[in-house]
Amino acid sequence: MSVVAAEETTKVNYLTALRNVLHEEMERFPDMVCIGEDIGILGGAFGVTEGMRDKFGPDRVLDTPISESAIVGMAIGLAMTGRIVMAEMQFIDFISCGFDQIVNNAATMCYRTNGEVPLPIVIRGPSGGYGGGGPYHSQQNEAWFAHSPGLKVVIPSTPSDAAGLLRASLRDPNPVIFYEVKELYRKREIEEPIPPGEWIVPLGKAAIRREGTDLTLISYGNPLYLCLQAAELLQEREGINAEVIDLRTLVPLDKETILNSVKKTNRVVVVNEAPKTCGFAAEVVAIINEHVFEYLDAPVLRVTRADTPVPWVQPLELAVLPSVDKIYDTCIKVAKF
Amino acid sequence: MNQKSTVIPSEEEVKTEEDKERKAKPILPRNSLTREDHLEILRQIYLARYFDVRLIKEKRRGRLRGTLYSSQNQEAILVGTLYGLRSDDWISPVHRDMPAFFLKDMRSGWDNPERKGMSIAQVCAQVWGKATAPGRAKDNWSHIGSVPLGIIPSTSMLASTIPVACGVAYDFKLRNHDGVVLTYNGEGSTARGDFHEGLNLAAIHDLAVIVVVENNQWAYGTPVELECPTEDVADRARGYNIPGLVADGQDVLDVYDKTMWCVERARKGLGPSIIECKTYRAFGHGDHDDQRADRYRSKEEIERGRRRDPIAVYKTYLVENGILSEEEAKRYSPEGKHAIQVTDEDFPPEVVEAVRKGVEFAIASPLPEPEEAFKHVFVEE
Numbered sequence A: 001m002s003v004v005a006a007e008e009t010t011k012v013n014y015l016t017a018l019r020n021v022l023h024e025e026m027e028r029f030p031d032m033v034c035i036g037e038d039i040g041i042l043g044g045a046f047g048v049t050e051g052m053r054d055k056f057g058p059d060r061v062l063d064t065p066i067s068e069s070a071i072v073g074m075a076i077g078l079a080m081t082g083r084i085v086m087a088e089m090q091f092i093d094f095i096s097c098g099f100d101q102i103v104n105n106a107a108t109m110c111y112r113t114n115g116e117v118p119l120p121i122v123i124r125g126p127s128g129g130y131g132g133g134g135p136y137h138s139q140q141n142e143a144w145f146a147h148s149p150g151l152k153v154v155i156p157s158t159p160s161d162a163a164g165l166l167r168a169s170l171r172d173p174n175p176v177i178f179y180e181v182k183e184l185y186r187k188r189e190i191e192e193p194i195p196p197g198e199w200i201v202p203l204g205k206a207a208i209r210r211e212g213t214d215l216t217l218i219s220y221g222n223p224l225y226l227c228l229q230a231a232e233l234l235q236e237r238e239g240i241n242a243e244v245i246d247l248r249t250l251v252p253l254d255k256e257t258i259l260n261s262v263k264k265t266n267r268v269v270v271v272n273e274a275p276k277t278c279g280f281a282a283e284v285v286a287i288i289n290e291h292v293f294e295y296l297d298a299p300v301l302r303v304t305r306a307d308t309p310v311p312w313v314q315p316l317e318l319a320v321l322p323s324v325d326k327i328y329d330t331c332i333k334v335a336k337f
Numbered sequence B: 001m002n003q004k005s006t007v008i009p010s011e012e013e014v015k016t017e018e019d020k021e022r023k024a025k026p027i028l029p030r031n032s033l034t035r036e037d038h039l040e041i042l043r044q045i046y047l048a049r050y051f052d053v054r055l056i057k058e059k060r061r062g063r064l065r066g067t068l069y070s071s072q073n074q075e076a077i078l079v080g081t082l083y084g085l086r087s088d089d090w091i092s093p094v095h096r097d098m099p100a101f102f103l104k105d106m107r108s109g110w111d112n113p114e115r116k117g118m119s120i121a122q123v124c125a126q127v128w129g130k131a132t133a134p135g136r137a138k139d140n141w142s143h144i145g146s147v148p149l150g151i152i153p154s155t156s157m158l159a160s161t162i163p164v165a166c167g168v169a170y171d172f173k174l175r176n177h178d179g180v181v182l183t184y185n186g187e188g189s190t191a192r193g194d195f196h197e198g199l200n201l202a203a204i205h206d207l208a209v210i211v212v213v214e215n216n217q218w219a220y221g222t223p224v225e226l227e228c229p230t231e232d233v234a235d236r237a238r239g240y241n242i243p244g245l246v247a248d249g250q251d252v253l254d255v256y257d258k259t260m261w262c263v264e265r266a267r268k269g270l271g272p273s274i275i276e277c278k279t280y281r282a283f284g285h286g287d288h289d290d291q292r293a294d295r296y297r298s299k300e301e302i303e304r305g306r307r308r309d310p311i312a313v314y315k316t317y318l319v320e321n322g323i324l325s326e327e328e329a330k331r332y333s334p335e336g337k338h339a340i341q342v343t344d345e346d347f348p349p350e351v352v353e354a355v356r357k358g359v360e361f362a363i364a365s366p367l368p369e370p371e372e373a374f375k376h377v378f379v380e381e
């Protein structure tokens, strides 16, 4: 077997997919800089940036102090001078400490300068619950940023999407908030080969993970896999054939894929793990109402996290997060409406 | 003001005859400690060490959830800063300070129900994530607190308790109350905006906020030189025109002296200060990082950092000053031993017993019911 063929079929996990793209883009773009806490000497808390400091040196892989606001501000300055910047948040929860620089400075820069100052910044970090991380290591706070015009918001759910969307994000001239799903980092079951070459998954294109005719499940991140499991159960137990859509990017949003699916199935459940009130699921419901209300045979329902912080110990954490059961029951309600 | 002002006047500070005398025969806060005080301080250091050792062992057996941020080698900082506080003073421990929750106000009696500190059992329940924990296990490990006990609950966001401490201390000021608020921070967290914003505010209003910086040389995988530009982290005090003291974090009495100096000053309304306690992080950042930490830190460095075990340093003092005999000092000797090598015999029985009771309480306590997850998002009427 040739080397190339071997490479093409080697399965990698979600984390390695990300790491490889960072290495490749750093090689391809000599002006690219990575900044963040513990990304250099340590190689990142989760190891996403492992090996980069040795390869590209401490100047391009900068270990910053614990200063999220300064990290984002610095990323803005670097990007202004024409560099591509990857800024890591050790956990996406800590992005709140850099919030002002993101929503007031980075998000509005292009607008304020009449498009003269693009900011090719990717702020990425591990996100999501189900791991017993408690209130500050489990958040899925994408709605804060989807609500701030000028930012793109990306959440990959598979290794090849992680790779393709990260490359697309790094090459995008706008600031991107890139949510990595930490429970997927090393998940064996989802390992897959990454398409060769400079593999890109364009921002703004959803993926249909399971074709179906009776009901549409719309999700992203961790709950996507719960939706796929619920879909199998619906098929097995009730003969309900659910379609499962992975949004992949929230901004820009692939409305077309959503609306086409709704037109086909006429029934929808939206699932995500952020709190319900003002979460992105609410946005999806509103869009469906605005565009294809007449196609609906049932109200669009949501399965989300409860409106609570993410509690720590397992019985509490699972109580507030979406589960296969909660999704299944909601689908039955919608299907039998 | 001389920014390196310490309990013992420096050369530049010696101006009058009185200063000279003070320099020759410094009146150190430690001088008023009794033999009983010393024995109690030693017992508390043992307790902090034993608690940590017990958790390390429990974690290794897979009985605990969450990350264990060992406080080993840093016990002198916790005991030295807490021992001289009053019951009505406030503290805010963070991730590496688990023992502080029960060490607070221990002088009022370990088992005294009126004591303004958590019980060992409560802290164990928190670590085990049980319904009997102060926060009912909604948040993990060090993220607990109690207003009646004067403990600010922290978040994960480093240095975020300093502005909160300003609020508590401002309340003290409005009430003419001479309490102090002592906050703990790693040196890494001194880079956060909240650290600067909080101290700036505290200094402007002479708030009784004492910022203890546990400089253990590493913030996760980043060394102190990449976290702080000044020679000592305490030098950051200059920017706020407040004293920045450097203490030997391995020497409980040095920490005690300097804390009491800052506390007295704060009680008089003279404002905040920083005490940087030099120490070394014995293990990885958390137990998940133990193996990686042995790679990003050299063997020699680790050995050097662990060499001055605070228990050994204190015992030397106690023997030299006739407070303990050589024999008595040797009786319990966990110092210098790795957490997994020490046994219960290395600790005084009352220490082992106190932790054992706490652990048993935690293990016997139930997990919280799932409904608990939905309670108290708002105040319940």
Ligand SMILES: Cc1ncc(C[n+]2csc(CCOP(=O)(O)OP(=O)(O)O)c2C)c(N)n1
Residues within 6 Å of the ligand: A037, A066, A068, A090, A094, A097, B096, B156, B157, B158, B185, B186, B187, B188, B189, B190, B192, B214, B216, B218, B219, B220, B281, B285
């Ligand atoms: C605002 C914020 N950013 C990042 C983190 C992740 N984090 C947790 S502990 C830590 C290192 C802390 O180092 P230091 O303050 O020196 O304390 P030490 O752990 O050494 O005691 C980091 C980066 C955090 N908790 N909060």
